[in-house]
Amino acid sequence: MINPFTDEYFMKKALQEAEMAFEKGEIPVGAIVVVDHTIIARSHNLTELLNDVTAHAEMQAITAAANFIGGKYLKDCTLYVTLEPCQMCAGALYWSQISKIVFGASDAHRGYEKMGTQLHPKTTVVRGVMADEASDLMKRFFAERRK
């Protein structure tokens, strides 16, 4: 049987969130949280609108997913995020004990892997899913901002 619920399927939903951020003039990063093929949280970066450096897509997704679950640990959850998480978001994901993180484009400068942030030992990571699409959106955003 064909499984329609691939990592690409869910990353497309995260990319739609990133596009919503783009339209608001926010650095275009989107995230969703999935449990058992069901999306339980959607979010996109809102740092400019909220004047708040903590309002990254992942942080909002973690809070929203925990609210949905009614508990603070995101066991059996997968976070899909269009850009590699930063130190702050990886640190939050560490506390959440999330089962799986799937990210799109890598962030060579501010990404948690370069910065050496530790994830929870229970967390598995998948990298580079629809990375070109996520990266193109970022490049388009910064190109427009420089105009």
Add this chain to the structure above:
Amino acid sequence: MINPFTDEYFMKKALQEAEMAFEKGEIPVGAIVVVDHTIIARSHNLTELLNDVTAHAEMQAITAAANFIGGKYLKDCTLYVTLEPCQMCAGALYWSQISKIVFGASDAHRGYEKMGTQLHPKTTVVRGVMADEASDLMKRFFAERRK
């Protein structure tokens, strides 16, 4: 002239916040943000009450201070926090470009210094202010929880 606004003066205010967390059954960590001798944000850990791993005292203090200022960068601000920040909170402080961090007790296991989290190059750090008081409060909390 005597300056009453010492680091100890403000750390006592953060300790009062930590005691409020203690009374709610939260791991007792408190934080305040100060600009020019004025407290612009007060907070304490609320991870249990909010079912949210992101609700550390520092995260709330950053959001509240940015809200007060009307801008997301905490330049000329000092954060006083009773316990050494974790990876997440240090990562948030990195983005905030905060001028100064004063913390009480060190966290040998989960503190950002052990974990290698990077702060912003503009940020200075003062360690160990009223560390015994902060540490005693933590020990008392975990001793009571084990009963």
